[in-house]
Amino acid sequence: MLTDRQLLILQVIIDDFIRYGQPVGSRTLSKKEKITFSSATIRNEMADLEELGYIEKTHISSGRVPSEKGYRYYVDHLLSPQHLTTEDMRKIRSIFAERIYELEKLVQKSAQILSDLTSYTSIVLGPAVKDNKLKRIQIIPLNKETAVAIFVTDKGHVENRVITIPASVNASDLEKMVNILNERLIGSSIMELKDKIYKEVANVLRAHIYNYDSMLKTIADMIELPREEKLFLAGRANMLSQPEFNDIQKVHSLMKIIEQEKEFYRLLRRSSKKGIQVTIGHENQLSGMENCSLITATYSIGEEQLGTIAILGPTRMEYSRVITILNQVASDLTKALTDWYQNG
Amino acid sequence: MLTDRQLLILQVIIDDFIRYGQPVGSRTLSKKEKITFSSATIRNEMADLEELGYIEKTHISSGRVPSEKGYRYYVDHLLSPQHLTTEDMRKIRSIFAERIYELEKLVQKSAQILSDLTSYTSIVLGPAVKDNKLKRIQIIPLNKETAVAIFVTDKGHVENRVITIPASVNASDLEKMVNILNERLIGSSIMELKDKIYKEVANVLRAHIYNYDSMLKTIADMIELPREEKLFLAGRANMLSQPEFNDIQKVHSLMKIIEQEKEFYRLLRRSSKKGIQVTIGHENQLSGMENCSLITATYSIGEEQLGTIAILGPTRMEYSRVITILNQVASDLTKALTDWYQNG
DNA sequence: GTTAGCACTCAAACATATTGAGTGCTAAAT
DNA sequence: ATTTAGCACTCAATATGTTTGAGTGCTAAC
Numbered sequence: 001m002l003t004d005r006q007l008l009i010l011q012v013i014i015d016d017f018i019r020y021g022q023p024v025g026s027r028t029l030s031k032k033e034k035i036t037f038s039s040a041t042i043r044n045e046m047a048d049l050e051e052l053g054y055i056e057k058t059h060i061s062s063g064r065v066p067s068e069k070g071y072r073y074y075v076d077h078l079l080s081p082q083h084l085t086t087e088d089m090r091k092i093r094s095i096f097a098e099r100i101y102e103l104e105k106l107v108q109k110s111a112q113i114l115s116d117l118t119s120y121t122s123i124v125l126g127p128a129v130k131d132n133k134l135k136r137i138q139i140i141p142l143n144k145e146t147a148v149a150i151f152v153t154d155k156g157h158v159e160n161r162v163i164t165i166p167a168s169v170n171a172s173d174l175e176k177m178v179n180i181l182n183e184r185l186i187g188s189s190i191m192e193l194k195d196k197i198y199k200e201v202a203n204v205l206r207a208h209i210y211n212y213d214s215m216l217k218t219i220a221d222m223i224e225l226p227r228e229e230k231l232f233l234a235g236r237a238n239m240l241s242q243p244e245f246n247d248i249q250k251v252h253s254l255m256k257i258i259e260q261e262k263e264f265y266r267l268l269r270r271s272s273k274k275g276i277q278v279t280i281g282h283e284n285q286l287s288g289m290e291n292c293s294l295i296t297a298t299y300s301i302g303e304e305q306l307g308t309i310a311i312l313g314p315t316r317m318e319y320s321r322v323i324t325i326l327n328q329v330a331s332d333l334t335k336a337l338t339d340w341y342q343n344g
Numbered sequence: 345m346l347t348d349r350q351l352l353i354l355q356v357i358i359d360d361f362i363r364y365g366q367p368v369g370s371r372t373l374s375k376k377e378k379i380t381f382s383s384a385t386i387r388n389e390m391a392d393l394e395e396l397g398y399i400e401k402t403h404i405s406s407g408r409v410p411s412e413k414g415y416r417y418y419v420d421h422l423l424s425p426q427h428l429t430t431e432d433m434r435k436i437r438s439i440f441a442e443r444i445y446e447l448e449k450l451v452q453k454s455a456q457i458l459s460d461l462t463s464y465t466s467i468v469l470g471p472a473v474k475d476n477k478l479k480r481i482q483i484i485p486l487n488k489e490t491a492v493a494i495f496v497t498d499k500g501h502v503e504n505r506v507i508t509i510p511a512s513v514n515a516s517d518l519e520k521m522v523n524i525l526n527e528r529l530i531g532s533s534i535m536e537l538k539d540k541i542y543k544e545v546a547n548v549l550r551a552h553i554y555n556y557d558s559m560l561k562t563i564a565d566m567i568e569l570p571r572e573e574k575l576f577l578a579g580r581a582n583m584l585s586q587p588e589f590n591d592i593q594k595v596h597s598l599m600k601i602i603e604q605e606k607e608f609y610r611l612l613r614r615s616s617k618k619g620i621q622v623t624i625g626h627e628n629q630l631s632g633m634e635n636c637s638l639i640t641a642t643y644s645i646g647e648e649q650l651g652t653i654a655i656l657g658p659t660r661m662e663y664s665r666v667i668t669i670l671n672q673v674a675s676d677l678t679k680a681l682t683d684w685y686q687n688g
Numbered sequence: 689g690t691t692a693g694c695a696c697t698c699a700a701a702c703a704t705a706t707t708g709a710g711t712g713c714t715a716a717a718t
Numbered sequence: 719a720t721t722t723a724g725c726a727c728t729c730a731a732t733a734t735g736t737t738t739g740a741g742t743g744c745t746a747a748c
Contacts (some may be wrong), residue, residue: 025710040722043711061728063712101490101506136484140496146684148500152484156492158504162445166485199576230398236580237599246592248584370740382691385743405741407699 002052006033009045011078012053015067018316021243023063042061068281068315072295075278075319080319084328092328094337103127103155103337108248110233111335115235117325120242120313126230127306129157130191138172138183141165147174151223153190155301155341163221173211177219180204194223200334229307231261231268244291244314253288258312266344267342268308271296276323281315293317297330301337309333346396351529352378353389354398355422358410365587375382375488376436377466398671402643415637419663426664428672432461433525434671442682445473447499447681452576454653457581458586461669464586464657465602469612470574471650473501474535483518485509487684493566497534499645507565511582518556521563524548538567575605575612588635588658597632602656614651620667624667625659637661640672645681653677 002010011031013024026039035042046064049055056068057063074339076117084092095113097202100106107124114122141147144167150158165174184201185193208210216264236258245251263286271277277296283314284294295317296310309330311322346354356376357368370383370390379386390408393399401407407430410418428436428524439457444450451468458466476497485491488511495503509518528545529537541563550556580602589595601608607630615621618657621640628638653664653674 016722024712027709040712040723040724041720043713047712053590057711059710059729061712062730063710099508101508115603134484138484140480142479142481142498142500146500148496148502150482150494150496150502152492152494154486155485156490156506158492158494158502162500162683164443164445190442235603237603239594240592240596240599248590248592248595251592252581252584255584259579259581383741384691384743385689388690391743401742403698403741405743406699407741430724494742670735673695 002049002054005037006045006049007078009042010049010070010075011080013046013055013064014070014074014078015080017065018318021316023058023065023099023256025063028063066316068283071280071315071319072283074209075105075280077137079320079323083323084287084326088325089328091117092325092332098188100111101156102198102338103157104230106333106336107307108234110329111232111234112310114309114325115238118313118318118322119238119310120233120311120317121233121235121239121309121323123264123268123312124232124234125265125272125291125308125310126232127155128229129145129153130189130224131304132157132187132190134188134190137164137178139178140334141171150188151225156269161223161224163218163223165218166211168214169211169218173209173215176206176209177215190225193225197223231265233258240310244316250288250291254292255272257286257288267294268296270297271310272305272306272308274298276327278319278323291315293319293324295319296324297326299330299333301334301341306337346393349381350389353386354393354410354414355418355424357390357399357408358414358418358422359372361409362662367402367409369407372407400595403581408473410660412627415659415663416627419624423664423667426591426668428668429638432669433672435461436676438661440676445500445684446474447501448574450680451651452578452678454673455576455578456668458653458655458673459582462655462657462662462666463579463582464655464661464666465577465579465583467608467612467654467656468576469609469652469654470576471499471501471630472573473497473503473570473650474533475499475648476527476534478534478537480523481522481529483507483522485515485518495534496571500618503569505566505568507562509562512558513555517553518557520553521549521559524552535568535571541567568676572609575609577602583656585663586658588660593626594635596631598636599681601630601632611638612640612654616649616652618649620671622663622667635659637663639663639670641670643674643677645678645685650681 004088009029012029016024016028026042029035029042030039037157046055050057050064053062053067054069054073058065067211076215092113093307095109104126107126111122111124131156135152135154138150139147140150145164146162147165151162171288180252183202183223185196188196188285205215209215239245267284267286271279277299278293280293281290284292291314292312294310296308296309300307309326311326313322346552353373356373358380360368371385373379373386374383390399391463394401397411399408402409403665439453443484444453448470451470455466455468459569476499478495479497479498482494483491484494489508490506491509494509511535525545526550529540532540551561553559583589583598591607611628611630614625619641622637624637625634628636634659637654637659638654638656640652642649642652644666653670653671657666
């Protein structure tokens, strides 16, 4: 267990390092307001803190920098809560003041403001469609061979696909099919759509539609709905202004990860527990992200969780500030969505 | 006017520099197969070429590098046409072999393959919607206050917006309105939609619908269609593997430009003439792009131009190779689109 | 007109001090 | 028993000097 003095020193070291990005030495520390004892004492305490793994040296005679364990402790126990400036508050509010009813646009704007305010990169995992309920299916023929299939959900999400229509299928068959689909499927969640079509609807279709067989392909085309939520990114360039990323190699590998999206997507999905989640450096388990921390929060409509908003920055991140901002945006976003969709 | 020998030297200098990225000296040149005269002669010729502004020194005793004027001349007159490897060809074909009917997806895949093949950043200006013809308008109520308005075009593009519905408007009014809109507007180009609604449709609506006034806002909401085409980017990270961008500052300002999209968008719009366009360094007129060249081509359906595909790379770019690839992708894309939409 | 030869230039690579911020340890002070 | 002053030591960063090699321009000979 750490003594109060050790905690104080640890906190001051990390605060200073987050602020200035330079290893912190005993002399620097001894000059801080909160520190009342001499540099020699500090050196002794630092030696202990290092032995316990909370801080590290960059070389044998350097000052100390926080280790991942140090950051972890700091985030869990030592964060000094921060206030948002009224200016920041105003900026956040301004987004939700406009009456934007498009879920996606709102989410994208949130990503933008997050990266603007924090100067880090923001990532937003878009609203999950799978829990939406089907509101309407529509098929609109474009020409003899193709048509657009449109799915509208209760949250106003529109999904559309171009499908091919076998020559043998005529307009009235198509119409009949759409009617049956709507009759049987409206109100079902998007997730169970595929299942329901094959288990419940297929028989009805077979009974009523002459060309059922040739229609099969059309149906198969249609229900290939996207399984993954969209990923919105903002402020990628901000990464480049962080001094820890003045090594092109590091930036490159990080950018490649972000660009591929796949692994990254998994990372965000994993941390979809409610509340703020912080993963530091190697906790992210993605090579290329050793020097990064990821802070995530979730947003929802009422109790129904929709997606994740996150900030990606260097491990030397302004945790306190970012957490405050993320909390604010997440709760404002949730509030706005809840108001519109639950009481609307 | 340049002599044949000067042209030869200029070409070999640029070819070599594009390949190795290092200033080219007279000794290096004299060893090239095509060069039959001594390094001293070359030095004399290079002095002349420099005076004419085609090549430059990086410092007083360095080898020469091409100037922007040199690149311009090279691109306009000295390009040695290249063949695509069968492997590259196969990769390109593979995209268009799949039957993807979604215009946007196809375009996005093209962007991906372009950046993969060239190792530069690719940018694709998505299909312009403004020339599409309206195929169908649909309004699907979500709850008492809101509904989704859906526009389908003849090219299968679907545009949707969430709109608010005044309390005084009932379902039958809404239905009537949609009918009138469809009756009057189907076949109109998206561009003229707004105009037509106010000039031609407004009167009809007023005559037939009791709640015309309160419906006005709904209509206004609806026809706010996006004016700008979508921008698809792929291979941003590729920039970082170019040796000319090992300066974080340069990369940063470039990334910021790309991220803001606005200026960039204009740049692409400007070069929407048919055929290959090359802009080199300062010709791009955007600060941050001094070290970049942009090569663009257009794609179309039949004769109707749809959008632009482009490659962004350092001025020291493999012009010949990129142009070949860009040409191939543009023509394959055009062919695929033309086949599907004109003969479909 | 072309080329060999020479003096000269400069970036890059390497080696060698110098400085300063930092450490750990010990012995004296509290 | 803590705390602190003092000292020897370490190492990154910086500056300084040296060497090397690829390059140039110019001149005189071919």
